[in-house]
Amino acid sequence: MEFVAIILGGVLINNFVFSRFLGICPFLGVSQKVETAMGMSMAVIFVMTVASAITWPVYHLLLDPLGIEYLRTVAFILVIASLVQFVEIVMQKVSPTLYQALGIYLPLITTNCAVLGAAILNVQAEYTFIQAVVNGLAAAVGWALAIVLFAGIRERLDLADVPRPLQGFPIALITTGLMSISFFGFQGLFKQLFVR
């Protein structure tokens, strides 16, 4: 039950792009084509889940017991940066095909604020290890859902007759705004399903 809540919350209600504003740069940057959006999504889902799993023990078994919680930001960003490097090296050795598909997206993930954001939110929400991993996965899936849907719309937008000053980023942002409105419809879902 509680996992259903975390998953629904992460994917739909508190969607990272549409309601929390996390990971907007890659969302706008790599959404020209559905195919690249899918590749980026897979890379983000993988890294975000693993990052949630690794930052949890770093905080709860290292920083917190030692009383140095204030090093959280420094520690998390270093862990995430090394993790991305590590994944890149392992992937290159183990599965060159996968590396070819996802490799180019990996370096971009270090500065994807969604990954660090998920790690910090896990700490703030005081999740247990399993909850933190599920939350990281759900948030990443939500991000992926957003970018793939958006890329689909953008592919069609290329063919549309958009007024010249709005071409490119402006119309992309307005489109995101409209998608955000439709995702707003999920806001009441949680209360209806779980509170009563």
Added chain:
Amino acid sequence: MGRLVKDFYNGILPENPVFRLLLGMCPVLAVTTAVANGFWMGMAVIFVLTCSNVIISAVRPFIPRQIRIPCFIVVIATFVTIVDLVMHAFLPGMYEILGIFIPLIVVNCIILARAEAFASRNPVPRAAADGLGMGVGFTVALVVIAAVRELLGTGNLVVAGRALFGAGLPIDPALVMILPPGAFITMGILLGALNLVGKKKE
């Protein structure tokens, strides 16, 4: 001297990080629900950007090329944590509103981009001018977007704790402007308007 002024001015208009380079969009969209929030977020970014630019420029002869990025990240993360702690101590209300976007300054692309593209290649005074200019440009952008959203979304503007229009403008506030969708739409329309003005000039 003229060069420093140019470096400073560069970040405000010609290469405004938000309107021209479209960098660091997450906080731009997230915290611009009120002018005060945008302003304080901007102050935090000015501090981090200027300090990290100065330090990175100062230590650049001693940092081997291969590990420059991890070193930059550590420097930036350190200043971000300092802002985090200081804001928590002195501006607790604002600290709570800005929330996760304070620690997330560390992954703001503007800061790493300026470290890599400018501070690691230029002397300290120029790096400082660049950091300050970019920071001010970022703040100006945040305040402009926030002003539009706050005005349309609440029918009033609150500056330094005082409402500018007394009981509010005689309009029916469009609530959607301060909700997440309003952020995207405002930003899109502002960018479109800037394109239009830019075209006319040419």
Added chain:
Amino acid sequence: MKRILRLGAVLMVVCAVAAIALAYTNRLTEPLIRGRVAEETQQALRELLPDADQFAEAPELFSRITAQFPEIQKVYVARTKGKVSGVAFLVTTTGYGGPVTTLVGLDEGGTVRGIKVVSAAKETPGLGTQVMEDWFQRQFENIPLDAQLSLVKGPPKRAGEVQAITSATISSRAVVEGVRTCREAFRALMGR
């Protein structure tokens, strides 16, 4: 090999300097952060229960109710000239966007004397954040323990009714739930 060691050493020096700088900043700000929270709480408690002259946290009362009321974060006992004259709870409930934290003051008879929403930072700006406004919080003043507490749309008709904020029912309900929890906790403590 030598090169790798050199790189490692540089990285370590950078990290060490960063850690020292942060440790120092933390030493300067930590007492300020703690002190400010304590100061603000005392100030709020004085506003809620103006008759009392002394407020103290009561961990033994807290430990008695925490299992039954996990929403309650802290319990304070108010004394007037050394005699217990009221109790205050810090309670956190779930609003629209996140936690809503409220300080609730009750006198020795269990009448709510006043409430103060301490934090509602994740509620919708301009809507849900209205729970922090005076007119909303005033509605909770002097609600006796035996009056039924309920949230209504439109103006309240009897004691115990609280008018919900237009288009922010969930945020309003979070505060009402918080106050209700505190009243239940008071009953549990008093054994009524």
